[in-house]
Amino acid sequence: MITPNYLKPGDTIAIVSTARKVSKEELKHGLQLLKKWGLKPLFGKTIEAQLHQFAGDDALRTEDFQDMLNNPDVKAIWCARGGYGTVRMVDGLDFSVIKKHPKWIVGYSDITVLHSHIHNLGIETIHAEMPSLTHKRSEETANSIKKVLFGEEYKISFPSKEKELTLIGKASGQLVGGNLSVLYSILGSNSSVRPDGKILFIEDLDEYLYHIDRMMQSLKRSGFLQNLSGLIVGGMNDMNDNTVPFGKTAEEIIFEAVSEYEYPVCFNAPAGHITDNRALIMGRNITLEVTETKTSLVF
Template sequence: MLTTAPAPLRSGDQVAIVCPARKASHEELAAAVALLESWGLRVVLGESTNVAHHQFGGDDELRRRDIQLQLDNPAIRALLCARGGYGTTRIIDQLDFSRFQQDPKWVAGFSDITTLNCHLLALGHQSIHGVMPLLFHQEGAEESVESLRRALFGEPVAYQVAPHQLNRFGTATGELVGGNLSLLQTLTGTASDVPTAGRILFIEDIDEYLYAIDRMMVHLERTGKLRHLAGLLVGHFSNPQDNTVPYGQTPNEIIQHYANKYDFPVAHNFPVGHEPQNMALICGREAHLVVDAQGARLTYA
């Protein structure tokens, strides 16, 4: 399936910051707004910012209404999701993408925003899995933020990653698909589910129990998501949890156990996920992966 890329941003374009999931205040977003303005962008803070409904950026209807408005507004050239958390799956089926399909724009985020990344890919549109405004000024995130800027403005993006003992050598070419492992499992069988055959899958997660990571990898295998992969990027699995009786494997070892049943190249410790190094990946764009003794290199076709 050929995917559509939105037009690159240009100086003077309007972008909107929205909260599809957890809440974020204007005070928390002020530094990100200033940075985006320094890129020459005009920033609109959506209705879902600076409000709270328990942990959410407003109730479901408010968040849906705000995102729908920004999707439909032709003046808005990108939606930047302020933060993840939880909540996007609650509203995704109430969003109408018909106007978006006629005039695609960039949508960027990660973690819970995997829902939007995958839903757009299912509709045939590229989006950005990358650092979000609330984290722009996290210590050590400068490279990640610059990779987001380059992706938004259509500048070349390529990554080289150090060797890892669990890497499997090889080359692969395919569209990028993936995101948060928990969300990928949650989306299976829904309108936001995307095929992985012939694609390069990337996965990451945070705060998950080791047995749960294994269970989710079993799920990927049983649903055929691993069977015909072109390649696999294993990102950060931050702050893994364990039971009183240790599980006995690291997240990378768990994942490699399932990857070893196939022959696609695998790159571990790829800089994507819930760490300051969270480099922008363009979901749906064809990429070329090389894994060898020098490490892993990812470039776009």
């Protein structure tokens, strides 16, 4: 995998939206962080643009992202927010420039489309909080983005969840994944990753429990889960249930789908739609170690 150049003070980082509409007011805290880090923000044309729920129409969102890919002064692109819409514009992008001159793409949730698509081009990306939400997250959330962008030494450790939902072990492999619903939605497309021998990360928000099961069963039946090196599960929060309960938590549903496999599995990772949303370097070869009490990720 190719690692884009790390940033240094004075570099320009573009802010665009590939999905939901966003205002400059919502980006104030994110801009403060960039200035604190010595970086120069550059707003794209999608900021303040609006077409129903989108940050402008598909053509505008495609053009805006393409302009930032092509701009040699832009060293990284920070997606302003998620929602829905990236899948509608990804096929209109020409990635030939980023193949020659890689730059960091940063974001999560709906941005999973870009993480997966760009992974297939052999370039690392950063799964991390968006500038529209940094004010709602932990201090460590912002610090983790800075550490990764500037190439500082980086690792994550956190307590393992209850023993019944843990498969202990140690594994290495390229980190792939992101939002479970998005991974499910792009399965079979040219944006879907080939996960064999890799460590998969998943997270999700505001889904019905039966749909978590549907997605996990679909991934399992397609062979997506069979030959992983490891599985990391982040935030699975604000789940919904039917009047007649499904009978399992999201974590239990996921564990049931993968428990027959022999790779390490951990829950409780500080990443996703949660207060402590640490940056993850997608495509990076990492070491995952899961014990009964602690899980560690070394990038």
